[in-house]
Each structure stands twice: as structure tokens, then as C-alpha cells.
Amino acid sequence: MFRLIAADLRRQWLGAAAVALLIVLATALGVVVTLQERALRLGSARAAAAFDVVIGAPGSETQLVLSSVFLQAAPLPLLPGRVLAALLDDPKVAWAAPVGFGDFAGPYPIVGTTQSLVDGIGGLGAGSAFAKLGEAVVGAHVDRAIGETIQPMHGESHWPASLHHGVTYRVVGRLRPTGTPWDRAVLVPIEAVWRLHAHGANADEHDGRAAPGRAADAAPRPPRFEVPIDPAALTAPGAPGLPAIVVKPRTIADAYKLRRQWRTERSLAVFPGEVLTRLYGTLGDARTVLSLVAWGAQGLVLAAVLLVVVLHVLQRRRQIGALRAFGARREIIVLLVWLEAFAILAAGVVAGFAVGYGAARLLSAGLTATSGVALPVAFAGEDAASLAVLLAVGAVAAALPALLAYRQSPAAALRS
């Protein structure tokens, strides 16, 4: 019996392959949508995992999260310097670290912060922590070796940019891989960023990312960077403003208290996880639309495949009629037709899952390379369910041509 199916498929291999390919593509489309959306959700949730509470000046919550967690450069309003001092002094806070943006080293954002954040997002994988203002710790995927120097620039490399003349950072350490955009960041002491941008003089005019060129003009003499970090500078009464502060509360209850405490007219406190969930809500709608499109494509392909198989059965009417005339049992012929149709369908669906997985991996790899967010592509239990549903639909659909073969009268088939 299987030999008969094999002989038939061999004879029609081009048609069978074309039909299977259609099914592969339709299935892969659906699988990619599901896997990619899941990867995006898991990846961004993991990227935000180290950031329990983020505090910034009043403005857009989403932008605050995008800038602080995902390092998307955008001008943020500044918090007064005393907020950080208050947080560092708060017993509800395990650690709090400033996040200051402004410069780039090639494609890599330079982030001014403190050792607390370095430890908070995974710690050092090699080298040592920054101890002087002119020292930097690079993310795991930054293409700079320990010992190399980095020249900070205003703006990304492909923008008209200006160098901070005479100022360089020396790489002293490298972070462990985190699977977050911080893998592509250069971390330097926040004091260095302040000094470079001479915040003390004109803090009110500055936004989170200093206007290109201006700071360089304002500071014709390079600031002194060969001095140790001064922890007291963070809590000094005249400390400059900050675009964002990452806070690690001691307990969950503390987290809620902190958020309430800092949600004021002068400041904004958010749980990045919550903001992301809201974003997924929007993303979820998009996924529903994409899923419907994918399901629609699968339905269309199924209909096309059925048409082909039914035509094939009609074409073989005489053959099927003759087999019955010669003594074949019609139940077995039906089984044969069903098996052949189902074999093509099932092979297409299974291969479609494999192709979809591969495509999602490729897509994720491409996105990770540009964003730094690791996007884990993985099948979940629900995928097994949708595989089962697809196979079940295929099994039922394959029964249609089989039924057609069952109902044909052999005498009528032979007459045609």
C-alpha cells in the first residue's frame, strides 16, 4: 500500500512538492508571527528585569522606559540633583543609580552612571571597575578591548558630530553579557558626563542629551579626568540634574511605596514592567491582526490544496474504479487516498514549523545585532496545540477527497 503511495507521489513529485511548498510557506508565516511576537515580549521583559523602578522628570512614561532601559536616545527633561541624594538616603532603597546620556562612541551610547548599576545589571565579566573619571566599562558586545581608548562624541557617528577635544576614556572593564541593549553601551562615571557637559554652569538650559557642539564650545579647556571618582559628588547640594534614576527597592512593598512617593508634580516614577505590559497590549492587537492574516493565508492554501487533491482524485477516477473492479476494497482505497493527501499536508505543516523556527531565529539574530536586545526564539506548549490543530484540520480536509473516492461508482468511473 505504501509502495502504491510512493509510486504515485514519485510520478507526481513536482505537483506534490509544489503543494507541500505552499503548505510550508503558509505554516511558516503563522509560526514566525507567533514566535517573533513571543521573542519580542520575552526579550524586552528580560531586558527590563534589572530595572524595578525608574524615576525621571515629568513627561512620557514610555519614553522614560525606552531611554533608560532600552537606551533609545531622546531628549529627556532633567530631575533636580537632590532627588538622587534623597533616594540614596532612603532605607527603602537597596541601591539607586543615575543614568545620564549625551555622548556616543561610534554606534555605542555612552551612559554616565555609578558602580551600583554596573553590579545591578550583572556585574563585570573581565577587568576592573572604573575608579577614575577617565575610565570606562564596556558592554559585552562593544567592539573595544580593555586598555583601548574611547573618544566621546556628541551624537551618533552618522550624524554631524563634534568631538570633545582632548577628552578620552580608557576601557578598564567589560560587563557580563546581559542580553539587553546595555551590552552595546559604554558605561562611564556620571561625574565625567557632568564635567564634560559643564552642567554646573547652565543646567537649566540643558536637556538630557546636550545640544551638539555647544558643550564643546562652552568648555574650551579639557576637564581634568585623571582624578578618582568622588562619591560625595552625587549627594552634594549643588549636584547637577539627571534624566533618569534606576532604583532597586528592598521589597515589593517598598517598590509600591517608592512609586507613590515619587509620582508627584515634580517627578515621575514607573515600573518598567508595567509600562511594557501596556505596550504589549498594543503589540498584542497587532499580533492578533497578523495572526488572522496568517490563519487566512493558511485557510486559502488549504482550500487550494484541497482543490488540487480533489482534481487529482477526479483525474484518477478511472484508476480507482478499475482497482475496485479488480477486487480492491473501497475502504482500503479510501484509506489510501486519505493517507496520500494527509502525508503531503502533514509533511508541509511539520516542515513549515521548522522553516518558521529558522526564519524567526534569523529575524531575531538580525534584530539583536542592531538593538542589543536578545530575542529568545522558543516553542511553547501552545505551539504543540496549534500543531495538533493544524494536523487535525489537515486530517479532516484530507477526508474530503477520500470521501469522493468512496462515493464513486466503479462502473460509472470506468465508463468515463
Place this chain on the structure above:
Amino acid sequence: MPALRVSELTMRFAGLDRPALAIPALTLDAGSQVAITGPSGSGKTTLLNLLTGLERASGGSVCWSATDLTALGESARDRWRAAHVGLVMQDFHLLPGLSAIDNVLLPQRLARLRLPQATRTEAERLLRRVGLERIEQTVDTLSRGQMQRVAVARALVAGPGIVVADEPTASLDADAGAAVADLLSGLARDTGATLIVASHDPLFVGRLDRVLRLEAGRIVQP
């Protein structure tokens, strides 16, 4: 071997006033060999379809020994035909891509899933008997005469008591046709099977015991 007894057999098709076939009575002894002749459209194929249970009669009965085919449902007729009838048709109906031996065995495989070794041995014997040496050769490369000989082996492999052939030589040249006619009557005689051949071909008239002539659905020359 079953004997045939037909009484008051009629076959009507929708839209036709007159029955396409009307046979008040016909009997055949077990093991007899009969040729059915007559012009195209005289009802030869319809008669064969009724005698083999491929179609159900509009009226009357077709009894092979104790079995009345007109009383059986479609699946039961299929089972009866598989057990008792070997068929040979004008267009061989061999499956391309399969070897000669696989073509002979295919209906048996599709009748019971597991093939007894004895059936395979019988298939090999029959293929040699009809003159095919390379039984593993795919049928696509055979001549038309060889194809029909494979079909004859297929009809006989299950040891049927009734062998029915519908224009078995119509698409063959004279020599190949004569070989097939000889094989059919010789093999049926070997096993004692009843042989019924519908054919225009005068080849069979001399070879078989009896000739029935059909015209417009009636037997005119019993």
C-alpha cells in the same frame, strides 16, 4: 465453479423509455466459455457490469450458484466480485510506475492488506505462464500485448471461478490479440473457470463453446 442463472433481467437508464438491456432468461453451465458479440451500444458492457456486480440491475435477478447479486449491497457485491471474478478490460488499467508483479498483486494487496506468500508464488507462476520473464520490470516499458498479458495474470491470480473480459483484444494487433485470446481460454480451461468474453473480434467466436449475440439490449441468437 458457480453456474449462472439470469431471469427477467432489465437495466434502465434515466431518460430512456426502453430498457437498455432486457434478458428474460439465460443460463450458463459452470466452466463454460461464452462469447458475447454485437454492435457498439448493443449492451455488451452493461451486461458484463450486471453479471459482475459492478452495477445493480433495475429488475430481475442475476444468480451465480446460490448468490443473487441483485440482492446484495455495493460493498457486498465488491466483496463477492473480489472472491469470484477476474476481470480483463480493453485498456489494461495497469498502474504506471509499478512493476509487472506489483500490478498483478495490487488488487490483492488492496483487498486484504497482508499478502499471503501463496498469492505471490501464484503471481510469479502466472506471469511466466503468460510469457513475461522480467517480472520486476515496470509496466511503462512493456508493449501493449505484454501489458494485456499482465492484466490476464492479474485477473487469474486469486483463482476466480468466473473470468470476464471486455474487448480484451480490441486495442491489440492481430498477433498479440490471438496470444491473449489463447491465454484467456487456455487458462480458464486449466482452472475450470467460467469464461465470458464480450468482443467484436471473430478470434473468440471459433475458440469458445458458445456465442451470444446482443442487439439493442436483447439476445437475438441464443
